[in-house]
Amino acid sequence: MPLAVTVNFPAALQPAAGGASLVVREAVASVGQLIEALERLAPGLGKELDDPLYNVAVNDEMILHAVDRHPIADGDRVEIVPTMAGG
Amino acid sequence: MAVRDRVARLLDEMPREAQFPSQGATLFVDLERRETRQAFTPLAVVRTVLGGRGANMYYLHRLLDETLTPLDPGIPLIFGSGLLTGLVPSAARGNCTSWSPESGVLLDSNAGDYFPSFLRMNGFDHLVLYGQAAAWTLLMIRDGVVSFEDATPYAGLDNLDMREAVARDVGGTWARNLAMVNITRAGENQVLTSGIMAGPKAIYARGGPGAKMGSLRLKAIVTLAPTRELPTAQPYKVYNRTIAQKLLATSVVKNALSKTGTPFLYKPSRLLGAMGTKNNQETTWSDGLDAEHFDAHRPGMAGCFRCPVNCRPLNDLHSATPDKYDQGDGPEYVTLGKFGPNLGIDSVASVIRLNNICNDLGLDTASTGSAIGWAFELFQRGIITAEHTGGITLTWGDAETIERLLFQMARREGFGSVLAASTRAVEQGHYPAVALKYRIAVKGLGQSDPHDARILKAFALGLAVATRGMDHLRNRATLEINARINDNPVFKSELYGGAVSAEPNSYVGKERAVRACENIYAVGDSVGMCRFTTKLFNSPSLPGLPEFREQLANVTGLAFTDEALEQCGLNVMGVERMINHRLGVRRKDDTLPDRWFDEPNPSGPFRGERIDRDEFDAMLSRFYAISRLASDGAPEDAWRKELVGALGRDR
Numbered sequence A: 001m002p003l004a005v006t007v008n009f010p011a012a013l014q015p016a017a018g019g020a021s022l023v024v025r026e027a028v029a030s031v032g033q034l035i036e037a038l039e040r041l042a043p044g045l046g047k048e049l050d051d052p053l054y055n056v057a058v059n060d061e062m063i064l065h066a067v068d069r070h071p072i073a074d075g076d077r078v079e080i081v082p083t084m085a086g087g
Numbered sequence B: 001m002a003v004r005d006r007v008a009r010l011l012d013e014m015p016r017e018a019q020f021p022s023q024g025a026t027l028f029v030d031l032e033r034r035e036t037r038q039a040f041t042p043l044a045v046v047r048t049v050l051g052g053r054g055a056n057m058y059y060l061h062r063l064l065d066e067t068l069t070p071l072d073p074g075i076p077l078i079f080g081s082g083l084l085t086g087l088v089p090s091a092a093r094g095n096c097t098s099w100s101p102e103s104g105v106l107l108d109s110n111a112g113d114y115f116p117s118f119l120r121m122n123g124f125d126h127l128v129l130y131g132q133a134a135a136w137t138l139l140m141i142r143d144g145v146v147s148f149e150d151a152t153p154y155a156g157l158d159n160l161d162m163r164e165a166v167a168r169d170v171g172g173t174w175a176r177n178l179a180m181v182n183i184t185r186a187g188e189n190q191v192l193t194s195g196i197m198a199g200p201k202a203i204y205a206r207g208g209p210g211a212k213m214g215s216l217r218l219k220a221i222v223t224l225a226p227t228r229e230l231p232t233a234q235p236y237k238v239y240n241r242t243i244a245q246k247l248l249a250t251s252v253v254k255n256a257l258s259k260t261g262t263p264f265l266y267k268p269s270r271l272l273g274a275m276g277t278k279n280n281q282e283t284t285w286s287d288g289l290d291a292e293h294f295d296a297h298r299p300g301m302a303g304c305f306r307c308p309v310n311c312r313p314l315n316d317l318h319s320a321t322p323d324k325y326d327q328g329d330g331p332e333y334v335t336l337g338k339f340g341p342n343l344g345i346d347s348v349a350s351v352i353r354l355n356n357i358c359n360d361l362g363l364d365t366a367s368t369g370s371a372i373g374w375a376f377e378l379f380q381r382g383i384i385t386a387e388h389t390g391g392i393t394l395t396w397g398d399a400e401t402i403e404r405l406l407f408q409m410a411r412r413e414g415f416g417s418v419l420a421a422s423t424r425a426v427e428q429g430h431y432p433a434v435a436l437k438y439r440i441a442v443k444g445l446g447q448s449d450p451h452d453a454r455i456l457k458a459f460a461l462g463l464a465v466a467t468r469g470m471d472h473l474r475n476r477a478t479l480e481i482n483a484r485i486n487d488n489p490v491f492k493s494e495l496y497g498g499a500v501s502a503e504p505n506s507y508v509g510k511e512r513a514v515r516a517c518e519n520i521y522a523v524g525d526s527v528g529m530c531r532f533t534t535k536l537f538n539s540p541s542l543p544g545l546p547e548f549r550e551q552l553a554n555v556t557g558l559a560f561t562d563e564a565l566e567q568c569g570l571n572v573m574g575v576e577r578m579i580n581h582r583l584g585v586r587r588k589d590d591t592l593p594d595r596w597f598d599e600p601n602p603s604g605p606f607r608g609e610r611i612d613r614d615e616f617d618a619m620l621s622r623f624y625a626i627s628r629l630a631s632d633g634a635p636e637d638a639w640r641k642e643l644v645g646a647l648g649r650d651r
Ligand code: SF4
Pocket: B090, B091, B092, B112, B113, B302, B303, B304, B307, B308, B309, B310, B311, B312, B530, B531, B532, B533
């Protein structure tokens, strides 16, 4: 069964992503692999994501460390969240 | 010894000439006698604690009489601008310092907008105010000339009307040649959560500075003078361009702060399960308050003097029947959190309206939101009833009642008078002692921001040890929340000067992160740099010690190494702890609300997380060891002697 993972982007990343969201339809097992797949879909996006400002939330839960190894499953909703904690 | 004698003795030791290019004088203002004197901060003091917040501590250390009470006119209120304030992009800031009537410990609050810069344009780096004026007074500083003016016509005015009246009467233009700090009715009535307004929204907020200024019967300080160049040791504008480019190239500035301002912080806290909700009984809240829902209400952005970031969102509610609270400035994330989830409100329009009202009433949204949230939980639990509230039912999310309570607070009417006692409501006999169990405060100060820190142990340690009480702006290791930094141990070690665990909920090495942040933020405050644009607060690539060192050399001619600056940051904390020690603060006060030790976090990916008392205590001991603190929480003896050698004895 093909994987379908939807990734939503904040406004600042939408030019690089080509829209508010992308659907990854290839077999990826982790966030690290997902980001590689995103780079294939939208070249340059991977570099933009390599920025400490951006965290990844999977199914509305934000990951704070070991992010590249975090497992991804079919149907997961992934969101890129600009993150800081001091305002 | 009376404050006048202390001032006289201090003046005897202070130079009468500027010690380096760009240095402004310190103006001592006796409001009771309507007398002023001036001198300059000694060089040894600047070398030890720099200017701004650091030098303010020198003045408080020398002038504080801890046998008095905070609102006694013999306790000075001190304003100070940083050494680079007004000259360097984003260095628009100054501090206001005293003994807090709200917390009972150090009062030290930072604000930007235009006053700290314009004060320097008038030749002053610090103001030391004491004595009670015979009647409401406006201190006018016109082209550097000081006069005492009758403020009786302004008594009773809140911020919007006050700004309109003063601009009309004085004749200047805000942000061009006119700046003001002022109190509102809340300050006049000595409401403990009242701040000193420094603009339409900018506020010296924390610790009740409005009440302190009200106790001196000082309604406002107004500066009127054209902006001018200060004499500097060397040209500095070329390097300013480097700093501005660095600011604007930083992702967090470019992609977030300049676009939406700080409300974008709401979503990550919510998704983490770290959003203090209903007085921290819960930890996540509606997506209806995510920053994008404010877009339609944000007609533009504003900023502080010569800051290219312009991070302050303006607002417009576009109401069908608008009143004076339909438009305004803000909200910041703190206000969004404190008047959104903290009070059970999920309407953008309600948060904006309450924000605009607080700006007009001169209320610190952090302490005010904390006081209201605490009361609501007490009511929910039946610890207080309608008998206490004058018949008002306190229901989470009831924005109309909260609006009514804000006006009651400012006027000290009905239950508003209880809320005006802030964290002191038990001490003043309004609530039973059991209420303290539900008070989210440290060292008598309600939490500044809405972030529930049961998960991130570095955040928790920072809130526990902050010298002014429970406040994230003193030392928050914000980058602990950024996964890319956590996953790069080499880079993370470089940032904090040693290994810090990648796991947010680990206690390992977190003392290093807090120590590093506390140092650089104290330096930032003392040179006048905004916290938002100081390295380690929100980004590892913002200006830090090397940039401060370079511009200090250009502007003042004073040579510092990065290590010397770091030591200055530590020294500022050391003097603050010496002051707190005199006010009775000890190690037991470097702690957290019981709820965070006793109740597990109820939601999010870290559900079940809490603070372990033993682990916390061990982390605190490690923090003391790397901070040169003795077991009583004050600087260890040898260091204390060094500080006293540079700053002089406290009495
Ligand atoms: S970053 Fe924002 S708050 Fe800070 S000085 Fe600039 S405009 Fe003011």
